[in-house]
Amino acid sequence: MTIQLIEHGIAHSDTAHFGDAQESPVAFAGTAAGGRNEGETSGDHNARTLYQHGTLALLVPGLFDGTLSMGELLTHGDTGIGTGEGLDGEIIILHGTPYQVRHDGGVVVAPDSFMLPFANAHWADFSPLGDLEDRSKAELSDLLLKTTGLDNTFFAVTVTGTFKNMHTRACAKQRRPYPSLEHTAQQQRVFDAESTEGTLLAYYSPQVFNGVAVGGFHMHYLADDHTIGGHALDFRVDKVRVAVQRFDTLQEHLPVANPRYLEHDFSSDDITGAIASAES
């Protein structure tokens, strides 16, 4: 399994243009060099599990109640993305620190009491994939799938380095009664940076899970100097280092203590249509 993936990486490295792909193709943590097994990190942390609270689908009709605290989310990982109650900004968790990119563009550390309707988290155990220069967002996405061969499972990606034409958005906190996801789009703020250095954190979900999560890539960004961040709508990779972490398990946690969630009838919601327009 692992060997095949490595060969796959080598076989496609000429088209992939990952700078050092020849020397270090995809070797998922712990499998190539022996020692610990893949995903077995320190303590009880399972790095092969992606934890998710809520679903993308519940955001579509406006179920924006905060149903999980940041403190609880951080017991499931040191890396992640999400949004706050009422779609209060964009969350990116890096090295155990949960940053909130607010609607006004400010970046703050979210307290443990910060509530979220939707979030992903996992324990970081990334494997280097290679270096990359001068690629569009679409080219990066294609390359990631070609090089890793992970179309049919969940994985996380970190892209660190310099970017051009970074274009992000942050939602504005909505008040009850919440509007639908589509109606919040008019109140999101967008941010642009011609040149920026930072970390892009992406989660890939197979298309069959579209609705549970965002089918395809869901990307959040934070500049090292915190001058720009949020949900990454578009960008061009300038000079970056790419690392990947494969999951074999999705732990899906649902807000069963929330009556609005339990009572909602999802049958008439245009889940995939709304996600496509809101997340791209």
Ligand SMILES: [Zn+2]
């Ligand atoms: Zn997002």
